[in-house]
Amino acid sequence: MSLKAIVQETLTDILDEQNKVEIEIPKYEHGDFALNIAFKKAKEKKTSPVKIASEMSDEINNQTSELTAIGVGGFINIKLDNAVLFDYFSSFLKKSPRLDSNESILLEYVSANPTGPLHIGHGRWAVIGDTLYRLLKTVGVKVENEFYVNNAGNQVKLFNESIEAKRHNKPMPENGYGGKFIDYVVNNNRSKSNIDFVIEYQKTTLKKIDCGFDHWFKETTLYDEDIFNKISEEFPDFIYEKDNAVWFKTTRFNDDKDRVIKKENGELTYFAADIIYHANKIDRGFTSLINIWGADHHGYIERIKASINAKNK
Numbered sequence: 001m002s003l004k005a006i007v008q009e010t011l012t013d014i015l016d017e018q019n020k021v022e023i024e025i026p027k028y029e030h031g032d033f034a035l036n037i038a039f040k041k042a043k044e045k046k047t048s049p050v051k052i053a054s055e056m057s058d059e060i061n062n063q064t065s066e067l068t069a070i071g072v073g074g075f076i077n078i079k080l081d082n083a084v085l086f087d088y089f090s091s092f093l094k095k096s097p098r099l100d101s102n103e104s105i106l107l108e109y110v111s112a113n114p115t116g117p118l119h120i121g122h123g124r125w126a127v128i129g130d131t132l133y134r135l136l137k138t139v140g141v142k143v144e145n146e147f148y149v150n151n152a153g154n155q156v157k158l159f160n161e162s163i164e165a166k167r168h169n170k171p172m173p174e175n176g177y178g179g180k181f182i183d184y185v186v187n188n189n190r191s192k193s194n195i196d197f198v199i200e201y202q203k204t205t206l207k208k209i210d211c212g213f214d215h216w217f218k219e220t221t222l223y224d225e226d227i228f229n230k231i232s233e234e235f236p237d238f239i240y241e242k243d244n245a246v247w248f249k250t251t252r253f254n255d256d257k258d259r260v261i262k263k264e265n266g267e268l269t270y271f272a273a274d275i276i277y278h279a280n281k282i283d284r285g286f287t288s289l290i291n292i293w294g295a296d297h298h299g300y301i302e303r304i305k306a307s308i309n310a311k312n313k
Contacts (some may be wrong), residue, residue: 003179007033014063015056023078031077038074049074104142106281107133109111109292110206111148114198115159116181118205121294129292130211144286146215148277151195152223153270163194186196199299208287222276228262230276238310246277250306259303274300275307282311 004023011021011127015037026034043123045052045180053071060069060076068079106293109129129145148157162176168185189197199216205214228246232239232289238249239261246262248271281289289308294298 003080004033006088007080010064010067011035011060011078014060026077027074030075031079033078033080035076035078036074038071038076044076064216067181067221086246089154095139103116103137103288104144104286105288105290106144106146107136107290108146108148111150111196112202113150113155113179114195114202115155116198118202119129121207125292125294126206130209132290132292147213148218149195149199149216149218152219152273156195162261163232217277219273219277222273222280227272231261231272234279235275235307235310237313248303249310250303253302253306253309255302255306269298271303271307272306275293278304278308279311282308 004025006019010025011023012019015083015174017220020260021035022035023033023035024033035056038056041056041099042049050071050073053074053076055071057069057071057076060067060078061187064079066084070077070079077108089119107129110118112118116203133145135142156174161173161180163169163185164180165172165176166182185194185197192200192205203216231248235248238252240249244264245260247258250259251257259271260269261275262268278289291304292312
């Protein structure tokens with residue numbers, strides 16, 4: 001039985017209603033559930049819904065310690081006791097996983113560029129991802145988590161050039177990196193590559209919130225084989241040339257337009273590496289892929305789903 005159904009049944013018993021009390025989920029700050037029953041009763045009793053909500057809240061609070069009811073503006077806001085929530089969650093530990101035993105999930109989150117410290121946005125995804133990871137493992141689901149390290153491309157090149165310029169008192173490259181973190185790397189990194197130093201720095205930050213990963217997957221791993229040739233070999237029916245560029249037919253899978261994987265100047269786009277990265281996940285035997293991304297990646301959803309569907313064709 002769902003938590004909502006349990007609460008609904010409890011309130012129906014307390015309020016002695018002939019039919020089930022209708023409840024809804026309000027804004028978080030208002031409580032766990034809310035009732036508008038006082039407004040319906042107001043017509044019947046010809047009195048204020050605020051008064052009725054107050055009286056019904058007192059009735060609920062007098063009959064159970066598991067729920068706290070507060071009448072606000074005619075609504076009855078319900079807050080569940082933490083013990084109720086704990087018992088409800090604990091009940092899942094006694095159940096077998098709903099997923100098939102052959103199901104294997106790869107959960108990817110954070111995946112920040114290795115060009116600086118983690119910020120509060122990365123922390124948000126770390127907490128959400130790690131919570132989901134722990135919940136899945138707790139109920140017996142086969143799941144692994146992964147941090148994708150974008151250690152290839154122009155941003156990493158600029159980061160390294162900026163550090164070397166700072167280290168040798170040379171002019172910073174155009175659009176290079178500055179700030180205190182560059183100084184920190186210059187003054188503290190003596191033995192590692194700049195990128196490995198930042199990765200260790202990020203790991204230390206995540207460790208402070210007890211967040212760890214089964215895999216730290218470096219993008220450069222994908223370049224052990226030529227990415228473009230691999231795409232050409234694996235997805236021959238989904239690529240074509242137009243305007244001196246090479247495109248991937250993402251519109252075959254509901255994307256609003258096809259996407260470039262190789263530019264006119266011969267450079268590969270980020271999408272090209274993403275295609276091979278997600279194909280790599282599937283090749284590793286994972287049957288379900290979960291990615292937790294920031295809002296700035298919203299436009300990537302359909303193209304990545306397209307590449308996965310193409311892989312499974």
